[in-house]
């Protein structure tokens with residue numbers, strides 16, 4: 358596998374502004390936030406993208422969505438609303454080839 362920045366962050370080999378972590382998941386602030394709340398929900402298991410998902414990953418993806426919902430509540434955007442976004446492959450705007458879910462909410466930044 359090629360170098361993967363999100364694997365490195367998951368292993369604490371690269372710094373990040375981590376807001377949640379457990380055995381399977383890590384959540385950190387996007388380095389270029391598009392809104393007041395812009396977190397990346399990242400499974401520690403390396404999966405390239407939505408397109409690389411296998412049947413066995415169903416539970417993991419479900420956990421990502423429920424964790425995003427919990428983080429939205431904690432950040433106070435669950436009432437006003439937020440976006441959950443998967444970019445998929447280059448044509449879909451995916452730049453980092455380690456699956457991640459964007460949680461974007463609150464005031465939008467230019």
Ligand code: AMP
Nearest residue numbers: 362373386387388389444450451452453
């Ligand atoms: P995507 O375009 O869906 O692959 O999103 C990748 C996101 O990761 C972008 O919004 C970047 O700003 C963000 N990003 C890239 N490197 C880092 C990093 N080291 N720490 C936090 N966020 C990052």
Ligand code: ZN
Nearest residue numbers: 361364403455
């Ligand atoms: Zn990775």
